[in-house]
Amino acid sequence: MHILMAQINTIVGDFIGNADQVIAATERACEQQDSPVVVFPELTLSGYPPEDLLLRPALCQRVSDALERLCKDLPLGAWVIVGYPIRRDGVLYNCAGVIHQGEIQAEYRKCELPNYQVFDEKRYFTAGTEPCVLEIQGVQVGLSICEDIWVPGPTAAAAAAGAELLINLNASPFHRGKQLQRLELVSGRARENKLAVVYVNQVGGQDELVFDGGSFAMNSDGSVAVQAPRFDTAATWCEYLNAASQRAFATLVSEEPLSELAAIWQALVLGMRDYVNKNGFPSVVLGLSGGVDSALTLAVAVDALGPERVEAVMMPFRYTSDISIADAAQQSSTLGVRHSVISIEPIYEAFLAALExxxxxxxxxxxxxNLQARCRGVLLMSISNKKRSLVLTTGNKSELAVGYSTLYGDMAGGFDVLKDVPKTLVYELCHYRNGLGPCIPERVIERPPSAELAPDQKDEDSLPPYEVLDRILELYVEQDYSAEAIIAEGIDRADVERAVRLVDINEYKRRQAPVGVRITQRGFGRDRRYPITSAWRIGG
Incomplete structure (x- = not known):
């Protein structure tokens, strides 16, 4: 059995375009193999996650139209396994359908509906209750969808129903360490149930989520036979052998694993590229201050979109150092982006005169x-309005956590690629990107961080050292430690209490922050929904 793992990049709500991708990929597969099995990701036809589009009355008609078209236009000899939402007997399910010879031969309803972190499927779907096993080319094939493989029950049920091969459709978003988690988890399921597994994941950016692909075929002994690329579309073949002694695949050359920094970099680049392109922006613009955060943001933008679609604006003031101006100009020249300089001095003075x-x-x-930051925000948003460029903000996770940012100033914009990147990781990524080629001036990385809003200002004048702050934030925000538990880790009480208090009182700012790429298991946004108005205090 020749199986194609069709790792595609869908667009939420684009039923016609997503169906086009299914048909095109299947036609190419049929040119290479007779009667291929072509597997697509979870909710391919609607894109993932469709969120409250699932509540629209017209959604199911659009899905039905897309399915009808697939049954009509797909090559008859192919076995196509594709995900979609569908209402059956008045109830909405997350389904995987098998289309062959112009008909839906079988349909599986997702049994395990995740409702944690970024997932909210119980808001929309009803859980299925039964396994689905069908014969394809003499092999008993079981179907499952994403979360079904993260708990033991559905895989065991498929095996008990006679499955020899399990095909698992996924829309599994990226965070640090996620691919290793997947491989270890699926390896355990394969060994427990003596099943070979085909795991197909989608790829692409959708608002703050990035789907990293990395589809794979795994033997029943838990070893990986074939692995697709990550962070890119791919059509990856695997050949299922179904030997008597072991359910396994012919081993092919797989992708080399990515380092953690390489994976994070590719996630940031893909997340920005898809957000800009899928929302139809011709270009982006950002304030390039000569500091490390804007320097890294510019680097991501150029790698994502190309220099011709990026504009960097230096907006100096009386406190802006000469080296900041020089370093910003140098980086713009190195990367080949349009660079302009607009002083905020006269704008600032005009505001002060009006407020006298x-x-x-x-x-x-x-x-x-704050007024300085807001002058810069007005300039960038004006450029955005005139040129239809998306404004990129440059705040990192550490700053957003403690409110070290200005509403309607440096927070003014449409996308913040560093929103979930702690400050210490910003520096690591700068070094990583410079290792790929000249990009960020070393002086930008080596200088003490400063917003340059006052004479001789340094970030650490008002914040703990970032190494300390980021550790506090990781424990409090991502791991739910209490203040006392963090202090018990050996961190200074004053630093902990101050940082935790700043996190708690700045939720109102984060609610108004632009969307940004999620790279940790708990980013600010879909993951962490805290009330703005609250009597909650540190210690809990």
Missing amino acids: DEFAGLSADTTEE
């Missing part, structure tokens, strides 16, 4: 610092 009566008798404070 309001501010009379009041001393200067962070208001004047």
Whole structure:
């Protein structure tokens, strides 16, 4: 049996375009093999996650139209396994259908509906209750969908129903370490049930989620026979042998595993590229300050879109150092992007003049610092309006966690690729990207971080060192440690209590922050839904 793992990049809501991809991939497969089995990801026809589109009355008609078209236009000899949402007897299911000879030969309903982290499937779907096993080319093939393989029951049920080969359709999003988790988990399922497994995952960016592909075929002894590329579309063949002694695949050359930094970099690049392209923006613009965060954002943008679609704007003020201006110009030149310089000095003075009566008798404070950031935000949003460019903000996860950012200033924009990237990881990624080729001036990486909103200002004047802050944030935000538990890890009480308090009181800012790529198991957004108005205090 020749199986094609069709790792495609769908667009949520594009039923016609997604069906086109299914037909085109199947036609190419039939040119290479007779009667191939072609496997697509979870909810291919609607794209994943469709969220509340699933509640629209017209959705199921569009899915039915797409299925009718597949039955009509797919090559008759192929066995096509594809995911879609469908209403049966008035109930909505997450389904995998098998199309062959112009008909749906079998349909499986997802049994395990995830409702944690970024998943919210119980809001929409009803769980199936039965395994689905059918014969394809003399092999008993069981179907399952994504979460079904993360718990023992559905795989065991398929094996008990006679399955020799399990085909698992996925829309499994990326976070650090996810691929190793998948391989270890599926290896255990294969060995427990003496099943070979084909695991097909989608690829592409959808708002803050990035799907990294990495589809694979696994032998019943838990060893990987074939693995598809990650972070790219791919049509990867595997040949199922079904030997008497072992259910296995012919071993083919697989992709080399990516390092963690390489995987994160590719996730950021893919997430930005798909957000910009799928939303129809011709270009992007960002404020390039001469600091490390904007430098890394510019690097991701160029790798994602090409230099011709990227504009960098330096907006100096009286506190902006000469080396910041020089480093920003150098990086723009190195990467070949359009670079402009617009001073905010006259804009700032005009605002202060307009506010003179309001501010009379009041001393200067962070208001004047925030005003600088807001002048820059106005400039970038004006460029965006005029040129239809998407404004990229440059805040990292550490800053957003503690509110070290300005509403309607440096937070003004449409996409923040570093939203889930802690500051310490920003530096690691800068070094990684420079290892691929000249990109970020070394002086930008080596200088102490500063917003340059006041004379001789440094981030650590008002925050713990980032190595300490990021450890606190990892424990509090991602692992749900209490303040006392973090202190018990040997971290200074004052630093912990201050950081945790800042996280708690700045939820209102994060709610107004732009979307950004998720790379950890708990980012700010779909993962972490905390109330803005709350009497919650540190210690819990």
